[in-house]
Amino acid sequence: MAEISLTTPLSEEGVRELRAGDRVLLSGYIYTARDAAHKRLVELLEAGEDLPIELEGQVIYYVGPTPPKPGQVIGSAGPTTSLRMDPYTPPLLERGLRAMIGKGSRTPAVKEAMREYGAVYFAAIGGAGALIAKCIKEARVVAYEDLGPEAIRRLRVENFPLIVVNDTQGNDLYEEGARRYRIED
Amino acid sequence: MAREVSVDEVARTVARLCQEANYDLGGDVRERLRQALETEESPAGREILELLMQNADLAAAERVPMCQDTGLAVVFLDIGQEVSLVGGDLTEAVNEGVRRGYREGYLRKSMVEHPLRRKNTGDNTPAVLHTRIVPGDRVRITVAPKGGGSENMSALAMLKPADGEEGVIDFVVGQVERAGPNPCPPVVVGVGIGGNFEMAALLAKRALLRPLGQYSEDPDNARLEREILRRANNLGIGPQGFGGRTTALWVSVETHPAHIVSLPVAVNLNCHAARHKEAVI
Numbered sequence: 001m002a003e004i005s006l007t008t009p010l011s012e013e014g015v016r017e018l019r020a021g022d023r024v025l026l027s028g029y030i031y032t033a034r035d036a037a038h039k040r041l042v043e044l045l046e047a048g049e050d051l052p053i054e055l056e057g058q059v060i061y062y063v064g065p066t067p068p069k070p071g072q073v074i075g076s077a078g079p080t081t082s083l084r085m086d087p088y089t090p091p092l093l094e095r096g097l098r099a100m101i102g103k104g105s106r107t108p109a110v111k112e113a114m115r116e117y118g119a120v121y122f123a124a125i126g127g128a129g130a131l132i133a134k135c136i137k138e139a140r141v142v143a144y145e146d147l148g149p150e151a152i153r154r155l156r157v158e159n160f161p162l163i164v165v166n167d168t169q170g171n172d173l174y175e176e177g178a179r180r181y182r183i184e185d
Numbered sequence: 186m187a188r189e190v191s192v193d194e195v196a197r198t199v200a201r202l203c204q205e206a207n208y209d210l211g212g213d214v215r216e217r218l219r220q221a222l223e224t225e226e227s228p229a230g231r232e233i234l235e236l237l238m239q240n241a242d243l244a245a246a247e248r249v250p251m252c253q254d255t256g257l258a259v260v261f262l263d264i265g266q267e268v269s270l271v272g273g274d275l276t277e278a279v280n281e282g283v284r285r286g287y288r289e290g291y292l293r294k295s296m297v298e299h300p301l302r303r304k305n306t307g308d309n310t311p312a313v314l315h316t317r318i319v320p321g322d323r324v325r326i327t328v329a330p331k332g333g334g335s336e337n338m339s340a341l342a343m344l345k346p347a348d349g350e351e352g353v354i355d356f357v358v359g360q361v362e363r364a365g366p367n368p369c370p371p372v373v374v375g376v377g378i379g380g381n382f383e384m385a386a387l388l389a390k391r392a393l394l395r396p397l398g399q400y401s402e403d404p405d406n407a408r409l410e411r412e413i414l415r416r417a418n419n420l421g422i423g424p425q426g427f428g429g430r431t432t433a434l435w436v437s438v439e440t441h442p443a444h445i446v447s448l449p450v451a452v453n454l455n456c457h458a459a460r461h462k463e464a465v466i
């Protein structure tokens with residue numbers, strides 16, 4: 001299967017060409033954020049205030065890494081379950097967030113927002129935290145340092161292996177994949 | 186004469202096992218991943234199984250955690266009745282072991298002090314501790330760090346006795362299906378049947394400690410294990426939920442006598458990062 005190389009920031013047109021099941025190698029800068037950081041971002045948006053990071057064209061990775069050992073850029077850094085971020089996601093997509101990286105299914109509201117604003121959802125390999133850490137070349141806290149492992153970090157990644165789960169056409173790899181391989185008893 | 190075991194030694198052992206469990210995936214899990222690679226039909230699924238094996242090798246070689254969710258520390262102590270534990274509070278010693286293991290091993294601290302206030306305790310304590318008094322003069326310590334993603338997809342049902350074997354299979358397979366991609370398939374399925382409400386859950390947790398590839402010694406339980414595994418793998422969820430033959434690596438069933446009107450069933454899902462290490466002192 002062909003792999004598509006992409007570099008951030010991502011354009012809306014480029015993202016709209018991706019299809020569920022496409023394999024992607026992502027390079028460039030991405031941001032980390034989990035529930036606590038999402039909650040703060042959305043509270044700022046609701047209050048009409050500026051965000052600590054620009055979202056247009058950007059990618060958010062749902063990850064809470066282990067502490068780095070001496071000499072490491074980052075500890076093990078696989079994806080966390082995306083479901084917890086779903087309530088906060090549509091307003092971020094409205095602000096131009098182009099892609100999210102996590103694991104597990106998204107809610108219909110998030111899938112609809114991806115279609116409307118032109119964004120995709122990638123899965124990284126859950127539980128492959130040691131391997132994924134090798135693709136991360138730099139990590140720097142850029143906001144909410146007080147959140148510890150949940151702070152927003154800017155990562156520079158090289159050839160981060162991903163697969164498109166939800167595209168802008170409403171396709172869902174989880175649903176299609178299970179349907180294709182299902183055997184009825 | 187009771188044999189003395191110092192709680193310091195318990196703490197040191199717990200600390201070591203927390204790290205080893207997170208760095209070294211068991212040989213039984215690797216073997217099942219290898220076997221799954223031979224039967225997996227989906228190209229993406231095969232590639233994922235290969236990457237999971239590479240990830241396990243890398244974690245073991247570099248002494249880093251295989252997964253960033255280094256888990257809640259579940260600790261089982263089987264304490265011989267001829268043992269006298271000396272030198273302090275046993276529960277505190279177990280927590281000290283977890284504290285040290287997670288700090289010195291660069292493991293993630295994932296515990297909050299109250300389920301609603303949710304402030305991180307900062308050192309991954311307290312452990313969830315299960316003790317049993319057993320014959321003998323040894324202490325068997327098992328540390329099983331448990332990730333939240335798969336734990337959250339676990340469930341318990343109080344079935345009716347008339348639901349029988351079919352009811353049990355439907356509930357367990359249904360739970361694997363509802364969990365879908367969330368628990369990082371391929372999963373390991375721990376099933377506890379019988380006992381009462383809380384015992385079923387503990388049986389399911391203990392079932393996850395059995396080596397993969399080893400069926401129950403009870404022939405009916407073994408048959409159930411085969412059938413649940415077959416049906417789970419017919420779901421098509423596959424590695425990481427992208428579709429494929431390998432949804433579950435193994436199913437272990439543990440049973441216990443039950444009340445005449447009850448059929449409790451608990452399913453504890455574990456991910457492919459099925460971690461546990463043990464030591465005897």
Ligand code: SF4
Nearest residue numbers: 127252332334369456
């Ligand atoms: S479910 Fe398991 S493999 Fe997946 S992120 Fe959680 S602990 Fe890691």
